[in-house]
Amino acid sequence: MKSIIILGSTGSIGTNTLDIVQRFPEEFRVVGLTAGGNVDKLEAQIRSFKPKAVAVSTESSAATLRTRCAGLPVEILAGEDGITQVAAMPGAELVISAIVGAAGLVPTLAAIRTGKHIALANKEPMVMAGKLMQDEAHKHGVRIFPVDSEHSAIFQSLEGHRLEDVRRLILTASGGALWTLTKEQLHSVTPERALQHPNWKMGSKITIDSATLMNKGLEVVEARWLFGISESRIDVLVHRESIIHSLVEYEDRSMIAQLGLPDMRTPISYAMRYPERMPLDLPSLDLTEVGKLTFAKPDHDRFPCLNLGYESLRVGGTMPAAMNAANEVAVEAFLNGGVRFIEIADVIRSTMEAHAQREIAGLDDALEADRWAREKAESLVHALPR
């Protein structure tokens, strides 16, 4: 029986993880859960999975939950400190890191520092402080298993091979909701339109990141740190069907890929029970039904955010953290009607141009870059003509 903690249990990855736990109750025990503000969903999860401790973002959400769960044997904590305490609590071997955005950095690092293995969905901390996270994981004997479908595919395609033999990593990209639109049409895209992802049902932030291709920019940075391969050897291939989840090319020009229908339960379960595979009762991929698979080069003119990901790695230090923070601010502003779709890239680029990058010697450097970039990006958003 493996004891697990889920950070971000009320989100898309969190609920998919609990779906797996429900299918294999003899294999996993949930000891800790955390959420932002979705008290209704967390209460239902407490009743079903009986964790020892949970945490939510605010004291008022915690107070509501304490009233509703009075009499249940669960400790209810609040704020970033409370979420971090749950991430670090003793008695768990694996933490599913599935908070969205930079808010996951401190708790995920706390989980690493207390020696728990990580199933990493929350890519933003790896973007902000990838080297620091890997150094800490090394120091504490922790393994970081990728959950992102592309990185899981690469992880699986690397199994049994030597890293020295890898020529390049190829991340596939669905192209998101807006791939077929012209540059002119992108000017008037609404949040509702951008949220209509063709293949994946995900949280709103990552769905917008998919539409801008910033998600792929973040994933290039994530891959650099997860696999220790420089950005010059990481390519992106647009593959609309999301059947090939990513590929590795070896020195002999042989390519190994991982395929499957788009369902996050496959990569989540692989990270949860590595190296064994779970017998998931999901539909099989029928390639005769798919018929053909298509591939295209990324279009950097219509979707400039991907190149910002590469650029952030070339500059290094705190630049990826600044880029990530600016993206979070711009995406939230877009969802709230404060910036237009095509302005998201402008806000990120201008923030990066203004950022004086420093080396990341410790967590505070990443957090300070995040704080600075949020302030800068917010001022840029407010200065936009309306």
Ligand SMILES: NC(=O)c1ccc[n+]([C@@H]2O[C@H](COP(=O)([O-])OP(=O)(O)OC[C@H]3O[C@@H](n4cnc5c(N)ncnc54)[C@H](OP(=O)(O)O)[C@@H]3O)[C@@H](O)[C@H]2O)c1
């Ligand atoms: N969804 C996917 O298929 C997918 C695939 C690959 C990678 N990922 C990555 O996995 C992460 C989660 O994505 P998602 O789609 O599951 O997101 P989501 O559905 O929006 O869920 C996010 C989770 O984080 C919690 N949360 C939000 N803000 C928080 C804060 N400030 N402090 C603490 N908790 C907070 C939310 O709580 P409330 O619900 O209470 O607000 C929720 O539990 C992201 O980094 C994403 O890039 C997702």
